[in-house]
Amino acid sequence: MTPFARWAALPTVRSLGRSIARGRGGFAGSGVRRLHSLWRRSLQFRVATSTVLVTGVVVLIIGMLLVDQIGNGVLKAKRDASIGQATLGLEAATAQFDGLTPGDLNGIRQAVDQITSAPNPSAGGVPTGDLFFRAVRSTDDSLNRQLPVGLAVPSSLRQQVERGALAVQYAPITRPGNPPSSTPGLIVGQPVSTQAGSFELYYLFPLTAEQNTLDLVQRTVLIAGLALVLLVAAIAVLVTGLVVRPVRVAAQTAERLAAGDLAQRIEVSGEDDIALLGESFNDMANSLQQQIQRLEKLSRLQQRFTSDVSHELRTPLTTVRMAAELLYGSRQSFAPELARSAELLSNELDRFESLLAELLEISRYDAGVAQLETESVDLVGIVERAVLASRVLAERHGVELLVAAPGGPILADVDTRRIERVLRNLIGNALDHAEGKPVEVRLAADAAAAAVTVRDYGVGLRPGEAALVFNRFWRGDPSRSRLTGGTGLGLAISLEDIRLHQGWLQAWGERGKGAVFRMTVPRTAGDTVQSSPLPLEPLDTSALPVKPGSTAAVDLGSRPRAPLAAPDPARAGSDVQA
Template sequence: MRGAWHRVLHLWRASLGFRVVMVTMLLGILVLTAVGTYLYGSIAQGLVDSRQRIAAEDSLRDASDAQRAFDTTDQNDSTGALTQFATSLVKQYRRDAGNETRYVVLSRLANNNDGRVIMNAIESGTVGVRFIPDELRAEVAAQPDHQHLQVATIEEGSDTISAVIVGQRIDTGVAGDYGLYFIYPMHREREIISFVGQTFLIGGAALILLVGAIAFVVTRLVADPVRRAAIVAEKFAEGNLNERMRAKGEDDLARLGNSFNAMAASIQQQIAQLENLSRVQQRFVSDVSHELRTPLTTIRMAGDLIHDSRGDFEPTVARSAELLRGELDRFEELLADLLEISRFDAGAAVLDVEASDLCASVERAVDAHRTLAARKGTQLRVEAPAEPVIADMDSRRIERILRNLISNAIEHGEGKPVEVTVGANDTAVAVTVRDHGVGLRPGEAALVFTRFWRADPARARTTGGTGLGLAIALEDARLHAGRLEAWGARGEGSCFRLTLPRKADATITSSPLPLSPLAAEAARARSADGRGGDDGGAASRADDETVRLRRIVVERTP
């Protein structure tokens, strides 16, 4: 039952046609129920009113005949003779012809105190005086000159049926006033009402199904072109730019198809232009980078010669030689980054993968920044497992990522400690680099990997960066099927997390380290609290099993 309900919910969410058909049928059921209830009630009331009118006319005529019979009979004071006459009269007015059945009852009125002879109630059949409502008998006694009518329920054997009961006073002479009651069971009316109800039910069900079928057909006429348009749009979004909609006629759907095709053609043309422009740009960057290497080599040789001889120059010239050497280094680094970017754009970048220790790469990257950290007054803290963290990776590219992250943290850390953390689980390894500097504004974490992007354009670079480091780092991570993510908060610093699969063909399901430092600090606090008791120790062991970290702090103090 639950599975069927889930399937219905899925169809409701996924199928426009199903929703339209169901809503149409539900509304149709509501409308038909309201209209059918009104019509059914009106027909039933009309049948009852008609039956009451016929019964009143019929009983009035027979009651008049009965009164004349009592007036003209040779009555005497004999109870037996009068009872025999009344019984024959009642049986005379009895009818037993199917739908025209009529029962007759003669019963003494409650206010009859003048009769010299008392007759018991006379009944023409099994339906007798006990089915005559007390209210009707009281009305006949209170208003003897009027005919009174009421609908009540009677029993015919095991069958219960509504009946019209008409009562009128009859003067029996020596026996005084009696009530003559005609009972008309409504067999025919019940059959008609039952037939009408069945007709309404069957006709309504057929009409609802017909309306549902019509709604389904109409919905298909509208939804099928929309569905085909969605399929074409999905293929177009996947890169099949030659996909087009079939547009026939001049209706709204045809205009939709023509508009979509025109839009697709325009987008295809613009994408082709952008691809061509991108190829030209990539070729230009690659060619310029290669062409500049030759004159740069010559300039480097001349610059090195001048730098080596700076002791023979005046102080200002010597300082210029040092500045020239620094700018040549930066220019050479920029050319190398541009060449690397051009290889990424051309899809020519390849990995030299081998099983390597990530901790060793982290240590080499940290050692490479000792001088820079000392100059900035920054303390480098490393937290890593004691055992090697082995993963399939290109050590050269991974160390380049780490150097970029660490130099970026030192530059923006404002002299505060920089924390490098290594973690691993069964399927992945990770490194986080955390600084406590100015941090990032909301939305900037997604922009830091953009080429030449700077959080503060007015701020000068102090570490000689080219503006391409994080972009290259992101591409290196992607080559490893890894992730490079950023977190930052204004005034709280920033954190970059590199996650790599342990095996080259594996997929990352989760990172061993949290990206948000606040979450990491909370986990450490829980782990520290857990050392005090058995439950806490279990939590600590579970945390250690997940992250597999044993804290080793290596501080580089300038």
């Protein structure tokens, strides 16, 4: 049995192996998970482990071949030496039977005793003294009962000897005792033909020395192999560390750069490939720092320009407004063409003033000076005011404005002015794209958040446009006229207002099926929205809203609020923020 087989046969090793195989070890599960995590995260561990495994397999194969070759050589040498010694013994044994006849039983027995007990070659012994046992058999079974045989010869070996050939076979030697011990051995058998009859002479050579030699070789190969594997593993860890360490430094420096510390650089030493990588990284960081600083400067200039222009335009705008109001008030005495021009001038001045106000609001957000003035208010009342403020516009466009809201109040800590502005922008945007179809406003809340959705059934959005609708001055279809006279900044300001509340403002739409805008804000100031009580995508994208008079939606202008249909919780949690 090899050393590895003896080690694997130990009860403790077998028990541990079964525990790991069945997953019952107290540390097995967590240990495997830690190793798997380390394998995925550490390049150094992967390289070292792979090197150890490959080296171990190579050392195992080479060790097995080496032990096999040495074992074959030792056994072949022992076999050749045993055959040579048995040949010498055959000549001495033949001399012992000279002058004997088949009937001289006493002489035959004495000759056999001399052969089996004599320690020298002249009596049939072997010169090296490593013989363990000798036995003589006769082809006459009746004579065998009177000979001191004392050796159980394998039948296959004896059949070869009976045919007159020299035969060699490896067989274990069983020593008497309690318990009996077994030693590997080599049996050499050959026929002895004399005047006294035909005999079989067997020599049994112990292989204890050869087994000890092979055990020593196996132990040496095993220890040398383990030492080689450990040495290679240490070299792999060392060499990999030299490569991985600069990569880790680069990764940490990149993280600090991404966090805003643009002054971070990699310390470079040497002129090798790693040093070249560090220099290239530093050059890239310098370029990024310069570009970011340039962009920041341009952004500050742009913000300042927008703010300054907006402020500076107010003075001439006030003068123009005074003249326009004078003309507008006297338009009755003008010719029809001049009267229409005065009306257009007044309308465009109103739009220009709205644009200036929104530019100033955007500049506050860009400068980071916008602040919330939160208070606990009823969101239902804010929705009512936003809807009532949009009724005139809805009637002008021939759009039916429907509202679905809970029967009781919904309290939330919000900035009333900003939330009402968001709702007016969403409703105005929906009226602008409704194409004469109804616009539906829904309100719902749970313990953590409140949500309002504004849905139209008009032109809808193309794929990818839901992420663009909040960009400044973006228009889905430039060829469409703006019925509401919008500035193109309403949704962008609305998004900033909701972000200031730590909430969500999202959009959904399909071409020909309309669009949905959802506003979700936390009910407690300072909280962050985790989910919305209303789904973003409609449950039925083909149906028109319920007409006034149902329990699902009512017109605030004509009837009191009715309970809102319960939202689908499965869909409410799967929305994607635009």
